[in-house]
Structures are given as structure tokens and as C-alpha cells.
Amino acid sequence: MKTKSLVAFLFAMCVLLLVPPAPAQDLGPHFTKIKDGIYVETAKSTPQANSNGSIVLTSEGVVLIDTGQTAIDSREIADAVKKLTPQPVRFIIDTETHPDHSYGHFLFSPPAVIINAEGAGAEMKQSFDAKRMSDTENQSPEMKAALQGFRLIPPQIEYGNKMTLRVGDRTFELFNLGTTHSLANTAVWLPNERVLFAASVAVEDQINTIRPHTNIPDMLAMMKMMKALNAEVVIPGHGVPTTNKIFDFYTGFLETLLQRVGALMKQGKTLDQIKAELRMPEYENLAGAKERIPNTAEAAYRSIKGGYSVDAK
Numbered sequence: 001m002k003t004k005s006l007v008a009f010l011f012a013m014c015v016l017l018l019v020p021p022a023p024a025q026d027l028g029p030h031f032t033k034i035k036d037g038i039y040v041e042t043a044k045s046t047p048q049a050n051s052n053g054s055i056v057l058t059s060e061g062v063v064l065i066d067t068g069q070t071a072i073d074s075r076e077i078a079d080a081v082k083k084l085t086p087q088p089v090r091f092i093i094d095t096e097t098h099p100d101h102s103y104g105h106f107l108f109s110p111p112a113v114i115i116n117a118e119g120a121g122a123e124m125k126q127s128f129d130a131k132r133m134s135d136t137e138n139q140s141p142e143m144k145a146a147l148q149g150f151r152l153i154p155p156q157i158e159y160g161n162k163m164t165l166r167v168g169d170r171t172f173e174l175f176n177l178g179t180t181h182s183l184a185n186t187a188v189w190l191p192n193e194r195v196l197f198a199a200s201v202a203v204e205d206q207i208n209t210i211r212p213h214t215n216i217p218d219m220l221a222m223m224k225m226m227k228a229l230n231a232e233v234v235i236p237g238h239g240v241p242t243t244n245k246i247f248d249f250y251t252g253f254l255e256t257l258l259q260r261v262g263a264l265m266k267q268g269k270t271l272d273q274i275k276a277e278l279r280m281p282e283y284e285n286l287a288g289a290k291e292r293i294p295n296t297a298e299a300a301y302r303s304i305k306g307g308y309s310v311d312a313k
């Protein structure tokens with residue numbers, strides 16, 4: 001390289017290094033910019049308490065996907081929206097019904113319209129726990145202030161199998177994930193951007209609770225469906241933005257679980273014996289694993305009793 005062009009090159013490098021940081025950094029340390037106009041806020045209070053709330057800007061207003069772990073996160077999201085655009089939040093899509101995804105509605109709706117799959121509102125109303133709410137308020141003065149004005153707001157729109165939402169220049173395809181985590185779960189696919197908001201069927205580097213209403217074969221089917229979309233970026237309900245490898249990880253966990261529980265059942269073990277004897281050394285050190293592996297073993301036991309064949313693999 002000639003001296004002159006070397007000087008020009010070094011000058012260009014200096015200019016590049018002086019370019020202001022990406023807008024996501026202005027939004028605060030909890031925000032990650034995924035693509036132009038797409039941001040994710042991830043709560044980082046504990047390894048498990050890490051639900052995501054996302055902001056999608058469009059030419060005709062803002063769409064949120066979930067509203068944050070706690071009201072403190074919801075307010076961070078509301079502040080970030082104000083920094084990013086003067087436009088209003090028009091829609092909120094919930095990926096599940098649980099409080100750590102849906103209790104921030106009150107800051108945005110009305111006028112924002114909330115959408116989730118059928119059954120979402122019924123579960124939100126039925127599971128609302130006033131005592132738990134006041135315990136949350138009493139956690140800290142900061143939490144109390146953030147919850148000022150809280151009220152439970154169930155979705156105004158519930159859809160059946162699938163729904164397409166078009167807002168400005170963006171298309172959102174909503175897939176009903178059945179009862180694979182809460183009683184109403186939605187995956188949100190942005191086909192043009194190739195970004196998938198995958199709800200909480202799969203987690204990565206942690207183990208999730210599987211509730212009695214959830215069947216493992218349904219979870220496997222939904223993960224297969226989502227993997228086939230071939231997203232560039234996968235935003236899980238909990239944890240850092242990732243890729244399709246989240247589906248490989250959680251499918252691998254569930255299939256290993258089914259194999260091992262199936263083997264113990266073949267030996268005639270009872271559910272209690274299986275819970276005590278099951279070993280998952282590859283997964284035991286992950287967040288939530290110690291307390292959740294016996295719970296997931298129960299789900300595997302239920303699936304096999306219900307006719308799921310582990311030998312079919």
C-alpha cells in the first residue's frame with residue numbers, strides 16, 4: 001500500500017471508529033438490535049428470569065411482541081419506543097399468557113390492540129392472583145412505582161389456527177402453538193426479515209417447566225414446524241436471541257428424556273422411582289435443571305402412557 005493510500009486508509013478507519021454507536025446502545029444495556037427497526041429487551045435479573053419484550057417499528061406505527069419480564073422492563077420498553085419513533089404502539093402480540101410476558105399491557109392499551117391465540121384471555125383472568133400482585137409491588141419502591149396504574153388487560157383479539165397482520169411495510173404471520181407452554185401461545189414470523197419470535201416451547205441452555213396441560217409430542221411438532229421456517233434469527237420467549245439451534249437443543253433434550261424415561265418404564269419402575277432414578281448428566285448443570293428435570297420426567301411418563309412410542313425414533 002502506498003503511503004498516501006495508507007494515510008487515507010488509516011484516516012477512514014479512524015472515522016469508522018468515531019461513528020456513533022448503534023441506536024440499540026442508546027436504548028440502554030438491556031436492548032439488542034436484531035435488524036433495522038427490530039429491537040429486543042431482555043431482562044437479566046436472574047438466569048431464569050430473562051423474558052424478552054420486542055419492539056418492531058413499521059412505517060405505520062409500532063408492534064410489540066410481549067411486554068417484558070416485570071413492569072420495570074415494560075417501562076424500559078415504553079421509554080425505548082419514545083426514543084425510537086414519535087409513532088404510537090398499535091398492536092401487541094403476546095407469545096404466551098404468563099405475567100412475565102403480558103402484564104405490561106396497561107402501559108400501552110388502549111389504544112394498542114392486543115392479540116393472542118384463542119383461550120388467552122380466559123387463562124389470564126383465571127390465573128390472576130391479587131396476593132401475588134401485591135407481593136410483587138412490595139418487592140421494592142422501584143417496582144411499586146413501575147406498577148402504578150396496573151390493571152389486567154386480556155387480548156382484544158383472539159384468533160384460531162393462524163393469522164396474518166399487516167402493519168405499514170411489515171407482515172407478521174401468527175401461528176397458534178396450542179397448549180405447548182401456557183394455554184395460549186403464539187409464534188410470530190416476519191417472512192421478509194426472516195425473524196421468528198418463537199414463544200416458550202423451546203429454551204436454550206436452560207430447562208423449562210412443562211405443565212400438566214402440555215404434551216411433549218405437541219412440543220416436538222411445533223418445534224419442527226418452526227425450524228422448517230428456516231429463520232435467520234430466532235427470538236425465544238426467554239433467553240438471548242439465537243438461531244434454529246435452539247430447536248435442535250430442546251428437541252434433543254426432550255427426545256433423550258423420552259428414551260430414558262421409556263427405558264425405566266420398561267423396567268417396571270413407578271413414576272416416583274423414575275423421578276428419583278432418572279439421570280440426565282448432559283443437562284443437569286443447566287439453569288433450572290435440578291428442580292425441573294423431575295417435572296419434565298413426569299411429562300415424558302404421561303406422553304408414553306398416552307401411547308407415544310419411543311422406539312419409533
Ligand SMILES: [Zn+2]
Pocket residue numbers: 096098181182200
Ligand atoms: Zn411462561
